[in-house]
Amino acid sequence: MLAALILVLAVGGLLAWQAERYGANAPRWIALMTLIVDGALLIPYFAGGFPEAGVWLDDIRLHWIPRFGISFHLGLDGVSLLLVVLTIFLGLMAVAASWTEIRERVGFFHFNLLWTLAGVLGVFLALDLFLFFVFWEIMIVPMYFLIALWGHENRAYAAIKFFLFTQVSGLLMLLAMVVLVIIHQRDAGVYTFDYFDLLQTSLELNTAWWLMLGFFIAFTVKLPGVPFHTWLPDAHTQAPTGGSVILAGVMLKTGAYGLLRFVIPLFPETVADFSPIAMGLGVAGILYGGMLAFAQSDMKRLVAYSSVSHMGFVLVGLFAWNALALQGVVITLLAHGISSAALFVLAGAVQERIHTRDMNRMGGLWTDVPRMAAIGLFFSVAALGMPGLGNFIGEFLVLLGAYRVDAAMTAAAALGLIIAPVYSLILIQRAFHGETREIHRIRDFGARELALMGFLIVATVWIGMYPQSMLDVSDTWLKNSLRGWGEGVAQPNDSQPPGERLADRGEP
Amino acid sequence: MITTTDLLALLPLIVLSAVAVIVMLAIAVHRNHRLAFLLTVAGILISLITVPLVSDLVPRLITPLVLVDRYALVFTVMAYAAGLVAAVLCWEYFRVREGHQEEVYLLILTALLGAGVLAAAHHFASFFLGLEILSVSLFALIAYPLREIRALEAGIKYLVLSGVASAFLLFGMALVYAETGTMEFAVLGGRPGTFPSVIGTILILVAVGFKLSLVPFHLWTADVYQGAPAPITALLATVSKGSVFILLLRYGLESGVFRVPVVSVLLALIAVVSMLVGNFLALRQNNVKRILAYSSIGHMGYLLVAPVAANVVGGNLAAEALLVYLAAYFAMTLAAFGVVTVMSPADREAEELDDYTGLFWTRPWLATVFSVALLSLAGIPLTAGFIGKFYLFAAGSQGALWMLLGALIIGSGLGLYYYIRIVFQMAQAPAALQARPEARPVGAHLVLAILLLLIFGLGVYPAPFIDLLHPEINVPKQSAAQQ
Numbered sequence: 009m010l011a012a013l014i015l016v017l018a019v020g021g022l023l024a025w026q027a028e029r030y031g032a033n034a035p036r037w038i039a040l041m042t043l044i045v046d047g048a049l050l051i052p053y054f055a056g057g058f059p060e061a062g063v064w065l066d067d068i069r070l071h072w073i074p075r076f077g078i079s080f081h082l083g084l085d086g087v088s089l090l091l092v093v094l095t096i097f098l099g100l101m102a103v104a105a106s107w108t109e110i111r112e113r114v115g116f117f118h119f120n121l122l123w124t125l126a127g128v129l130g131v132f133l134a135l136d137l138f139l140f141f142v143f144w145e146i147m148i149v150p151m152y153f154l155i156a157l158w159g160h161e162n163r164a165y166a167a168i169k170f171f172l173f174t175q176v177s178g179l180l181m182l183l184a185m186v187v188l189v190i191i192h193q194r195d196a197g198v199y200t201f202d203y204f205d206l207l208q209t210s211l212e213l214n215t216a217w218w219l220m221l222g223f224f225i226a227f228t229v230k231l232p233g234v235p236f237h238t239w240l241p242d243a244h245t246q247a248p249t250g251g252s253v254i255l256a257g258v259m260l261k262t263g264a265y266g267l268l269r270f271v272i273p274l275f276p277e278t279v280a281d282f283s284p285i286a287m288g289l290g291v292a293g294i295l296y297g298g299m300l301a302f303a304q305s306d307m308k309r310l311v312a313y314s315s316v317s318h319m320g321f322v323l324v325g326l327f328a329w330n331a332l333a334l335q336g337v338v339i340t341l342l343a344h345g346i347s348s349a350a351l352f353v354l355a356g357a358v359q360e361r362i363h364t365r366d367m368n369r370m371g372g373l374w375t376d377v378p379r380m381a382a383i384g385l386f387f388s389v390a391a392l393g394m395p396g397l398g399n400f401i402g403e404f405l406v407l408l409g410a411y412r413v414d415a416a417m418t419a420a421a422a423l424g425l426i427i428a429p430v431y432s433l434i435l436i437q438r439a440f441h442g443e444t445r446e447i448h449r450i451r452d453f454g455a456r457e458l459a460l461m462g463f464l465i466v467a468t469v470w471i472g473m474y475p476q477s478m479l480d481v482s483d484t485w486l487k488n489s490l491r492g493w494g495e496g497v498a499q500p501n502d503s504q505p506p507g508e509r510l511a512d513r514g515e516p
Numbered sequence: 517m518i519t520t521t522d523l524l525a526l527l528p529l530i531v532l533s534a535v536a537v538i539v540m541l542a543i544a545v546h547r548n549h550r551l552a553f554l555l556t557v558a559g560i561l562i563s564l565i566t567v568p569l570v571s572d573l574v575p576r577l578i579t580p581l582v583l584v585d586r587y588a589l590v591f592t593v594m595a596y597a598a599g600l601v602a603a604v605l606c607w608e609y610f611r612v613r614e615g616h617q618e619e620v621y622l623l624i625l626t627a628l629l630g631a632g633v634l635a636a637a638h639h640f641a642s643f644f645l646g647l648e649i650l651s652v653s654l655f656a657l658i659a660y661p662l663r664e665i666r667a668l669e670a671g672i673k674y675l676v677l678s679g680v681a682s683a684f685l686l687f688g689m690a691l692v693y694a695e696t697g698t699m700e701f702a703v704l705g706g707r708p709g710t711f712p713s714v715i716g717t718i719l720i721l722v723a724v725g726f727k728l729s730l731v732p733f734h735l736w737t738a739d740v741y742q743g744a745p746a747p748i749t750a751l752l753a754t755v756s757k758g759s760v761f762i763l764l765l766r767y768g769l770e771s772g773v774f775r776v777p778v779v780s781v782l783l784a785l786i787a788v789v790s791m792l793v794g795n796f797l798a799l800r801q802n803n804v805k806r807i808l809a810y811s812s813i814g815h816m817g818y819l820l821v822a823p824v825a826a827n828v829v830g831g832n833l834a835a836e837a838l839l840v841y842l843a844a845y846f847a848m849t850l851a852a853f854g855v856v857t858v859m860s861p862a863d864r865e866a867e868e869l870d871d872y873t874g875l876f877w878t879r880p881w882l883a884t885v886f887s888v889a890l891l892s893l894a895g896i897p898l899t900a901g902f903i904g905k906f907y908l909f910a911a912g913s914q915g916a917l918w919m920l921l922g923a924l925i926i927g928s929g930l931g932l933y934y935y936i937r938i939v940f941q942m943a944q945a946p947a948a949l950q951a952r953p954e955a956r957p958v959g960a961h962l963v964l965a966i967l968l969l970l971i972f973g974l975g976v977y978p979a980p981f982i983d984l985l986h987p988e989i990n991v992p993k994q995s996a997a998q999q
Contacts, residue, residue, distance in 0.1 A: 075982045076910070138906075142897040149896060152936070157943055168936055175894075176929040183921055186909045 009049065010068050010082040010133055013092070014126050016046045021122035028115025039103045039118040043125075047096045053089055054481075065089060067135065076189070077200035081136040086482040087268070087338060088132045091261055094345050095132065097467070098257040099125045104460045105353045106250035109360050110158055117158060117250075120150035124254055131262045137185045138201040140270075141178070144226075147259065148174050154251040155243060160359075166239075166246035173239040177229040184222025188274070191215065207273060220275040220282065227271060230263030233323050234293040237316045241300075244312035245365070249356025252308065256315050257349035261341050264322045268337070272329060273489065283327040287414060290327070291421045293320030298427030302434060307355045307365045310435055311348060314391060317424060318344045318399070324421050325406035331490060333409025336402050338482045343390070343398025343471050350387040350464040354380065357457060358439070361450040367435070372444030377452040381440040383461050390468050392432040393425055398471030522578040527566040528592050529632050535559025536625040543618045553607045556621035560600045560628070567593050580700050583638035583766075590839055590985065591635040591762045594846055598754045599628040601850045601963050605747035605857045608957040612862040613661070620660055627653035627751065631759035638770070640689045640699035643763060647685070647727070650756055651678045657751065658744040670743025677736045681726035684719045691716030704771035717773045718782065727760040728816045731790040738797075741809035746865055749805065750853035753812050754846045761816075765823050765838055769831040774823060784824050787920055790817030791927035798934045805867045807934055808852060811893060814927050815845060821908045821924065825915030833914065836985045837907040843981065844892065844900035844974055851889035851967040855882050858960045872938060874946025883942045885964045890935040892971050895928055900974035 020042025027034035053065050067083035084092070102121060110117045127147025134140035148171060156167035185201070192209040193199050200206065211219065229236040240260075244252050272279050279286075297316030304310040318340065325337040357380060358373075359365050374381040390397040393404075403425065411418040453461065471478060479486075523530070539555050567589055575585035603624055610617040630650025637643045655678065659671025693699055695713035722733065729737040741749050768774040774783070794813030801807045819841055826834035859866035859875075859882060866872070875883035892899035905928070912921045974981060 071979075072977075073979050073982065075979070075986055142902075145897045145902075149891065153943070156940055164940060167940070168933060171936055172929060172932060175932055176925060179925045179928055182906070183909055183913065183925065186906070187913045190910070190914055 009052075010066055010084055011080075013046055013049055013133070014082075014129050016042060016049065017122045017126035017129065020045075021119040021126065024122060025115045025119035028113070032111070032114045035115040035118040036103060036107055039122055040100065042122060043096055043099045043103065047093075047100075050089070050093060050096070053084065072136075072139070075199070076138070077198055077202065077205075078138040079136050079202060080139060081202060082130075082133040082139075083135040084133060085488075086485040088265070090338065090342060090478060090481055091132045091258075091265060092129055094261070094342055095125055095128050095258045097463075098253055098345060098349050101257075101349055101353065101460055101464065102250035102253040104456060105253055105356060106248065107456060109249050109356060113157065117154070117248075120153045120157075121250055121254065123147075123150040124154065125258070128254075128258050128262060132265060135203040136201050137189070137203065137206065137270075140266075141182055141185060144181075144262070144266075145175070145178055147262070148178075151251065151255065151259065154254075155247045158248040158251070159246040160248075161246075162242070163246045166242035169239045170243040173229050173236070177226040177236070180222045181226035184219045187215075187222075188219055203270075209274075211275070213277065216275050216278040217282075220271060220278045223266070223271045223274070224282075224286070227263045227266035228289070228323070230266070231260060231319045231323065232263065232293075232316060233289050233319065234296050234316070235289075237293070237297070240316060241309050241312040244315070244352070245306060245308045249353055249360075252352040252356065253349040256312070256352055257345040260315060260319060261345060264319070264326065264337065264341055267323075267326050268334070268489075272326065279327065279329075283329070284414065284417075286327040287324050287410070287417050290320045290323030290325075291417055293317065293323060294421050294424035295320075295427065298424055298431060301431040302427065305367050305438075307358065307367055307370075307435065307439065308352065309365075310367075310431060311351045311355060314351075314428070314431060315344070315348055317428065318348070318391070318403075320424065321403050321406045321421065324410050324417070328406070328410040328413045329490075330409050330412060331486060332412075333406050334486055334489070335479050335482075336405025336407075336409055338402075338486075339398065339471060339475050339478060340402030340406060342478060343402050343468065346464050346467045346471070347387050347390045347397075347399055350383075350461065350468075351391065353457075353460065353464075354384050354387065357453070362446075362448050367438040369446055370439040371442040372440070373448065374440040375444070376448055376450055379453045379458065381436075383453070383465070384440060385436050386465060387468070388432040388436050390472075392428040396469075396472045398468045398475070401472060401475045518578065521573060522576065525570050525573045525576045525584045526578060526582070527570050528563050528589070528596075529629065529636075531563045531566050532559070532596075532625060532629050532632065535563065536622060536629065539622050539625060543622065547616070547618055549607075549611065549617050552618040552621045553603065556603050556625060557600065559625065560596050560603065564593060564596050564600075567596075577638065581639045581642040582633070582636045584636050587762070587766070587835055587839070588632075588636040591758065591842070592632050594839075594843055595628055595631040595635065595755045595759060598751065598758075598846050598850060599624055599631075601854065601967070602747050602751040602755075604959045604963045605750060605854055606745075608960040609745060609747050609857050609860070615662070620657065623653045623657045623660075624751065627657065627755060631755045634759040634763045637763055637766070638701055640693070640701075643767065644682075644685065644689070646763070647760070648682065650759065651682070651727075654678075654748075654752060654756060657748045658740060660748065661745055664743075666743040667745065668743075670740040673736050673743075674740045677726060681723040681733075684726075685723035688716040688719030688721075688723065691719065701767050701770035704773075714776060714778060717776065717779060720767075721779065721782070724760055724764050725786060728757055728764075729813050730786050730816055730820070731793040731813060734790070734794070734813050737813055738801075738806045738809040741812075742803060742805045742867065746805070746853050746857040746860060746867075749808075750850050750857070753808070753849050753853065757812070757816060758842045758846065761819060761823075761838060761842065765826065765831070765835060768823055769826055769834075774827050780824060780827060783820060784917065784920060787817045787820035787824060788923040790814065790820065791920075791923045792817075792930075795927045795930035795934075799930060801934070802869045803867050804856060804869060804872065804938065805865070807938070808849070811931060811934070812849070814931060815893070817927065818905070818908055818924055819845075821912045821917060821920050824920060825911040825917055828915035829911055832987070833911055836982070837904075837911040839985055840907045840978070840982070841904035844904035844971075847900055847967050847970040847974065848889045848892040851885055851964060851971065852893070854960060854964050854967065855886040855889070858882060858957060858964070869938065869941050872942050873944050875942040877946050881961070882964075885968050887939045887942065888968055888971055890938055892975070894932045894935040898972065898975045900971045900978075903975055903978045 024035040024038040027038050065084045070080040072078045072080045124147050127143050130143030152167050152171045232240045294317050297313050301310050301313035325333040393400045577583050606620050630646050633646030655675045659668050661667045692713045696707040725733040773779050794810050798807050798810035822834045822838040892901035895901045895905040
């Protein structure tokens with residue numbers, strides 16, 4: 009079943025590529041249908057309810073390279089389920105958003121899109137470190153092509169930068185993995201890349217520190233955290249709309265996922281020492297990203313830097329590692345995925361119409377395109393953390409959780425909530441309000457785009473109004489992760505985890 | 517005394533020698549390009565078939581000169597297969613060019629013979645003989661298009677430098693012999709040498725460094741790669757370097773020279789420098805053959821991780837890593853040069869980066885093969901190159917060679933840049949749709965398809981190939997105890 013999730017996308021990609029000869033719309037429909045089928049495969053997991061801690065919703069394990077104890081091991085638990093759903097949902101949005109934008113080599117475009125998504129799903133599902141690494145790298149190649157072939161004016165530079173950053177940091181991770189496996193082999197006598205076996209490895213503190221750093225850098229590059237974020241504004245800006253949606257909405261989440269699935273469970277003691285640094289980097293990202301976002305005149309660049317800022321919250325929340333903060337991280341991942349995807353779709357739509365992303369040349373668009381402007385306002389407000397919408401819940405929970413760990417750091421992070429409105433509103437101000445600088449006669453959102461945005465709006469409101477439905481899904485994972493986490497580590501242990509209280513209150 | 521079983525175990529080499537003679541006679545009797553080609557292909561295939569037949573007889577020491585074992589046989593198969601690919605590419609390449617083409621196949625066969633001898637060499641004499649058979653064939657092959665000034669230049673360069681390297685080699689061997697009184701690798705291991713023999717060993721390694729184009733002995737590489745005909749470059753890059761590497765590991769392990777601190781430090785240093793310099797020099801090239809030449813310097817540096825690690829991790833893992841990486845390297849290098857060959861029109865070679873602009877839209881099949889080969893060279897997962905790199909990581913980290921692995925990561929990062937640059941060039945919209953060449957070289961396309969399958973096969977499901985090597989591969993790590 010889990011393998012089918014990935015296989016469907018891979019096969020669909022090949023079909024879409026070949027379908028180009030039957031007309032430009034064929035690949036689009038095939039991609040859409042593929043994603044819908046993939047989504048349908050997920051329904052049983054929701055229907056079945058969520059079992060107690062320690063039980064995985066589904067897993068599959070096949071031998072792959074027995075020489076090194078490598079297996080094809082996929083597993084699904086609450087948090088991966090949520091991210092898989094997000095991936096497929098945003099995949100649909102990306103296909104819809106590219107419907108008119110991509111006119112050349114449509115088949116190959118959708119092939120790359122679907123294969124990127126297949127790689128991302130693999131990352132969210134893999135429970136074998138080698139397999140994880142394979143998927144981690146696999147998703148980069150089609151994304152490279154998306155940027156390099158259908159990107160904007162400076163695409164060659166952006167694409168190669170993206171590739172180099174992620175690949176080289178990935179090799180560091182591979183090295184760390186191999187060393188971890190070898191240390192495990194010296195203790196246990198067998199090679200294994202299996203996640204659960206490697207969790208048992210006992211490491212010297214010094215070694216663990218280096219290994220953790222290898223993983224941490226790879227994931228922080230992807231997240232992205234300051235100072236490894238410089239590939240992101242270029243890649244996001246130059247990518248076609250569909251690519252930006254996948255990049256910001258889904259791919260950044262793989263970094264966060266890697267941190268929460270691998271780095272923290274594999275190296276708990278080291279992470280405890282390291283958490284002030286990581287949280288510091290997170291806070292730096294929040295503030296620095298926010299300030300840079302404000303300074304941009306390129307619409308997509310602004311949104312890209314705002315991602316750096318929002319992902320800073322994720323980093324802070326992850327390394328605070330308590331129930332509240334982790335719930336906040338999960339919600340932030342989902343909410344940011346949706347809101348940033350929406351803003352990139354919007355920016356892409358504007359660019360498709362007036363052929364520029366430069367906000368100096370916009371202004372006064374509200375009168376021309378009231379629907380676009382209103383939707384833009386909605387998502388800007390969502391991104392800045394308006395209560396009632398998804399992002400607010402996530403960031404609020406992160407701050408609440410982090411406060412218990414490090415009050416000073418949290419206070420600094422909270423400043424991000426002041427910067428966010430500034431850059432979010434300046435976007436609206438410069439693009440849609442004010443005087444019309446250039447005369448535009450442009451088309452407003454049509455039915456397809458309205459439907460697309462409608463879905464995203466519903467999702468944002470849902471997360472904002474009823475986050476408990478998401479938290480229920482990830483609850484098992486959460487309890488499971490926190491169990492066995494030593495008392496002295498990073499958090500003053502509550503007798504009753506706040507997550508429980510929230511769960512009780514939120515029960516319908 | 518050589519017994520029948522000994523001769524049987526030598527079948528892969530004997531058959532190949534016979535084929536070389538037959539091809540030579542056939543050319544003398546009736547000069548025909550097609551005939552020579554077909555005889556060669558059939559001969560290599562028959563030689564390949566003999567390998568599984570003899571695999572039960574090994575390991576077998578036949579005279580002190582040659583040790584036929586699984587390690588040698590696996591490489592022999594790889595080398596012969598590479599020779600087959602090179603022969604097919606030569607057929608497509610020389611078919612449309614003028615001149616007498618038949619001797620190319622003869623020379624390919626003798627080069628393969630040299631490689632086979634090197635793979636099984638167990639003695640300085642067979643080491644030198646194998647190397648010379650291989651090198652002499654290669655001079656002639658490189659300079660084969662007699663009227664091409666660049667090919668001639670490349671041939672002369674390779675000849676001179678190879679000659680110098682052979683001189684180093686012989687002098688080194690002489691020094692070692694003077695000190696220890698033996699030329700057998702295994703016996704050498706039991707007689708720890710002193711100062712002159714260490715110098716001798718280093719001279720031998722210098723010669724090996726020339727052959728493998730390791731920095732600082734790499735200066736010939738780019739010119740020779742560029743000047744030689746593309747299919748010959750493919751042969752040079754794979755068979756010649758691979759066999760010398762196979763020999764290096766065996767020599768190092770059996771004679772124990774890797775245990776000499778000076779040698780292992782020197783090797784590690786050469787490895788790091790090769791990885792970095794090779795990849796750096798490739799960055800600024802605009803000629804595809806030169807890019808591949810410099811990248812091969814980097815790859816030889818990566819490969820050195822295996823011998824350097826052999827001290828700590830033991831010969832078996834090192835041999836396994838070496839063979840896996842070589843198999844991957846063979847497949848992807850042959851595929852890359854195969855594309856260059858097929859792309860080349862009759863009057864010149866398609867070697868400029870511009871020749872590849874828009875290839876995805878004009879000749880998508882070739883572009884796909886080339887991209888896969890390049891991505892594999894860059895070590896992207898699901899391709900053979902990644903499995904090879906993974907093995908090097910495994911061997912290197914077991915041996916705790918952090919500096920080498922750090923250089924490997926940096927080198928791979930640099931490598932990615934220039935490999936992707938070619939892929940990007942191919943993905944650009946073509947300036948104008950060039951007319952497709954009229955000839956459709958079926959054989960070359962078939963070979964490319966097989967190589968593509970191999971690259972993916974080895975990358976996606978390497979288990980069968982690894983089973984072939986592990987745990988049976990057994991390179992004796994000789995010590996005094998065994999004497």
